[in-house]
Amino acid sequence: MTPEEQKGMMLAVKVSLFSNVVLASIKAVSFVLVNSLAVAADLGISFVALGVSLFLYYAIKMSVKPADTFHNYGYGKIENVSEAVEGVILIGLAMSMSFMAVLHLVHPSGAVRLPAVGLTAAGLAVAINFWGSAFILKLAKKYSSPALRAEGLHFRLEGFISLSVALSFVLVIILRGAGLGAVAGYVDPAATLIVSVLIAVPSVRLLREAFMKLLDASIEEAGQMDIMKALARHFGDYCDFKNIRTRTAGRRQFVDLTLVLPADQSVKAAHASAARLRQDLADSIPESEVTVHMEPCARDCAYAAGERECPYVGTADLQPLSSHLKTLPKGVSSCHLKILPKNRGVDRS
DSSP, X not given: OOHHHHHHHHHHHHHHHHHHHHHHHHHHHHHHHHOOXXXXXXXXHHHHHHHHHHHXXXXXXXXXXXXXXXXXXXXXXXXXXXXXXXXXXXXXXHXXXXXXXXXXXXXXXXXXXXHHHHHHHHHHHHHHHHHHHHHHHHHHHHHTOHHHHHHHHHHHHHHHHHHHHHHHHHHHHHHHHTTOHHHHTTHHHHHHHHHHHHHHHHHHHHHHHHHHHHTTOOOOHHHHHHHHHHHHHTGGGOSEXXXXXXXXXXXXXXXXXXXXXXXXXXXXXXXXXXXXXXXXXXXXXTTEEEEEEEEEXXXXXXXXXXXXXXXXXXXXXXXXXXXXXTTSOTTOOOXXXXXXXXXXXXXXX
């Protein structure tokens, strides 16, 4: 990752942190003045979001660290851990607030005070959340960061929650104006139940996605299609391909495949074929690390059976690939080339 990309991601984290501080302050003042269970739920979400923002700051800084001896594939999975932590905390908050809402529906407590103040605070929260969501999601898409995407979706979720709280205060004001104060007492816990559902449903989905990614899920379908397109563009360079494997680690994507090349092809020509495909894949799939293995063909194709000349063999009169592979250690039947993300060089082994 370039310094400019790292700076952009840290900007998103700082916006998230500052916005959550402002939101928590507004909601805390509103809760003290209004005495609303729905505002309490919304305030709890903001405290969770503040803690997650601090963790996200640490996660983003760690995720950009290069691979080392103890973490050969880098630290990208810390972003998926951040997603999972956020999902677990939000689900727990939703469960506790729904339990409190049911208790208040069965045994109504004190009436909501100063609904106009609550409406004003909720309106401010709606504006801040939707602005923050748009800003963070834009950067998340630009830098392909799952942690930033989770944070942007969290802000959007908070925006809808604050909107439901604002509508509940509007309803309380209308009912009291119509002389239905007793009915208005049930609006607050009912709004809290709605808020709890709004929290729980996307949080379960977020947790599930993060958990699947932690289990080395394959890259998205669009990336897999890019692999097939690249193979199609280079179909004249190899006999066959096999063992395509992909996985994700945060925003990093790993691609591993094997090219079957003519046994009589020179090492130089085989290397060039693999390198062209490898570079095409790296250019097509963002934040990717591509490994291309090379194996000689088993001479079991139609050309070999008909004793015809192989159309894939290069013209250079150099050492055949099959001869080169005989020099590898016992038990090793293939060699590979790996291209690392930009600014990390090329590994040949």
